[in-house]
Amino acid sequence: MMIIAQITDTHILPKGQVWLDRPETEVTERLKLVVQHLNNLNPRPDVLLLTGDSVDKGSEEAYQHLKEILKPLSIPLYVIPGNHDDREKMRKAFSAEAYMPEKGFIQYVIDDYPVRLIGLDTHVPNEDYGLLCKERLAWLEKKLKTNPAKPTLLFMHHFPMKVGQRCIDDIICRVEGEFESFLLSSPHVLGIVAGHYHKVSAGLFGGKLCFVAPSVAPSHYFATGEDEFVTAIDLTHPSFVLHRWTNGFQMVSESLQALKFDKRLPMNSLPLYGATLPPCEPSKRAKQSDWNKKEIASPPSRFARRRDRNDDGGDMVC
Ligand SMILES: [Fe+2]
Numbered sequence: 001m002m003i004i005a006q007i008t009d010t011h012i013l014p015k016g017q018v019w020l021d022r023p024e025t026e027v028t029e030r031l032k033l034v035v036q037h038l039n040n041l042n043p044r045p046d047v048l049l050l051t052g053d054s055v056d057k058g059s060e061e062a063y064q065h066l067k068e069i070l071k072p073l074s075i076p077l078y079v080i081p082g083n084h085d086d087r088e089k090m091r092k093a094f095s096a097e098a099y100m101p102e103k104g105f106i107q108y109v110i111d112d113y114p115v116r117l118i119g120l121d122t123h124v125p126n127e128d129y130g131l132l133c134k135e136r137l138a139w140l141e142k143k144l145k146t147n148p149a150k151p152t153l154l155f156m157h158h159f160p161m162k163v164g165q166r167c168i169d170d171i172i173c174r175v176e177g178e179f180e181s182f183l184l185s186s187p188h189v190l191g192i193v194a195g196h197y198h199k200v201s202a203g204l205f206g207g208k209l210c211f212v213a214p215s216v217a218p219s220h221y222f223a224t225g226e227d228e229f230v231t232a233i234d235l236t237h238p239s240f241v242l243h244r245w246t247n248g249f250q251m252v253s254e255s256l257q258a259l260k261f262d263k264r265l266p267m268n269s270l271p272l273y274g275a276t277l278p279p280c281e282p283s284k285r286a287k288q289s290d291w292n293k294k295e296i297a298s299p300p301s302r303f304a305r306r307r308d309r310n311d312d313g314g315d316m317v318c
């Protein structure tokens, strides 16, 4: 089992500045909340991928602020640039990291885990669209051929598939070469994970899963698929993703929201499920936080009755 966490499009600004000049966007607080949630996950993810647009305007001050917010993070972090990043300023900010290339594109291979991770640089200075040029594709092809037996996940900011949203489809990843057919003939590639859309989306590209993660910054709302611009900014909760690799070539991706605890209803606080909710794993349940330990007296629930009918005694909710 390997858990690959992913965050994307954090759009951090220098300290004191706010995203889109609207304080309610709260990008700093949103990332802090996500970091807190990631640190509290049990089991904790093995790695965290930050798939671009890590800062909003690519300034040194923004990267310093980003690093300050990420400081409490207790998971190994890997970053790649998006269209809002500045390649050289990102390189400088993360130069102490062993994976960070000293020059050229910020793309690299992480071989320390059961799943091989390959970060791709789709950044094009002063453009919103992304690009996998011949040079970047040739690099990828070479790296993929060096270990064709190991499950491999590609991560990049711009995704290469169209999502049916006019203004987004104009700024996806452009490809100079046979990326799609190359993926089709690379059975060890689990898929691609990306960001950029500020919405969750998934599809097939080159026969592989292409998972577009929702943003930490507020998400995009489009009234119609033909909109020339984003119609509105949705002030929903910040999101992150967990990609769980279980074995061989099996991987499951799950999108989660970083909710504040006062907005989450524990199942054992609900009268229907309450005190009769059986523990799925007593040893783990005992470790959960106080609000989840509290039992509320209630009559036997519908769930408990259903469980009684479960011949093998298995737990149907957990
Ligand atoms: Fe973004």
Ligand SMILES: [Fe+2]
Residues within 6 Å of the ligand: 053, 082, 083, 084, 157, 195, 196, 197
């Ligand atoms: Fe982007």
